Amino acid sequence: MNEFFIRLSRIDRRYIFLFVAVSVIIPLLYPLHYPTRVTRHTRAVFDIVDQIPPDSNPILISFEYGPSTMPECHPMAYAILRHSFARKVRVIGITLSADATGLGEEAMQTIAREYDREYGRDYVFLGYKPGVTAVMLSIGEDLKRTFPRDYYGRPTSEIPMLVEVHNYEQIPLVIPLTGSATATFWLIYAGARYHARVADGVTAVMASELYAYLQTKQLSGMLAGLKGAAEYEHLVRSAGYTLSEGRASRGMDALSTLHLVIILFIILGNIGFFLSRRAAGKGPRS
């Protein structure tokens, strides 16, 4: 028996790869519909968007993710846009990463069609602007001078929903969706300098860096990785704003199963490790 566990601590990596592949593919093909528990940081973002009056000042979503972090951030964009468009909350879309231009535009157009929202009245996409921090600061001075034209070449001064929007003072919430350090830059440059209310949607690896800002309330809320996106989807669905399950919820089934498989391998590895040390007459080092 001991020999069996010791062998389990030296499993060939190809078998691990096989288990990983199976644990991801099966839940994607046959959704398991695991229940979701919503964290307070996700609920905080939902509540802010939920309290913005319909057809009032727009929220700003900054798409800052590329195809590599798309599986985590794109479902967040879909869920927040569904929530906003269902409640007739206006949305300004920008990107600070060239990679994200196509993705951001696709997300806005897709969800706008789903809720029959009109470009220029309910939403606007201003496209990509290089300079990251300079753009964040410049929006604080004048949005329309920072983006003189939208993504399609139309002067922003002629777009109806932007007539009353000059800077962060008219934007009730800024939501950067990112897998990079720009999540913190928004807090420093838009939040601290211009008192903009910021809620981040970040990849899971980025989330641990932002807890300090959540505690100080500089960050109003946070969607952390695919889990955060799935929680937001759950809230949007529970509130009756959509009937569709959403990409993150389906992805979360696969991710949860994968986590369980990894946990199982770690347990097996440690049992084997202890048994092999005991067999060799060594205890754990302090």
Added chain:
Amino acid sequence: MKRRIPLTICLFCGLFFTIQFFIPHHQVRQVYADGLRWLIVVATFAIVMALGSLITHHGRKVRRRDKDWSYSLVTLLALLGMSIAGFATGTRPGTLFNKLFLNVQVPMQSTMFGILAFYIASASYRAFRARSKEATLLLLSAFLLMLSAVSFIGYYFPRITAISEWLLMVPNMASQRGILFGVFLGTLATSIKIILGIERGWMGGGR
């Protein structure tokens, strides 16, 4: 002259952007806003420089037939192909550029990132062993965090979620805050050195 002019511009801009923060006069705000737009223009030039650097680097590798030069050739061809598609058809939905981006670049880049899951699973299996007290602590916290990330565990065992949140909000935040203080004090010190011309590495020239 070649060094003095950039150093003077740097000193002037550095001091102005610092001082303007404390002067809410409308004329100062106007100069500041103009300065920010200049910054955006300069950032655009950086993209042109990056493009030039990419072409020079990979072009040299292809010309000299250096190791793995074929990958450099693919990079250059892809750059040329996407540029032609972009200039010829535009970048809006339905154009060739957009189709190439959504159906070639997005799946390729996502796949590259997705492969990480396999390596992380294999690495966790080998690395998370209770070899010492410190390793056991790391193992336990990783174990709890992974467990709380499983949807139904968080749902049926809220205490596990509460513990993992405590790990993130207390020990993790304390260390992150320490790191942040260090990073921002370092940034401040380096910025002052650059503004005063003590640190000149940004001008190139190897000094």
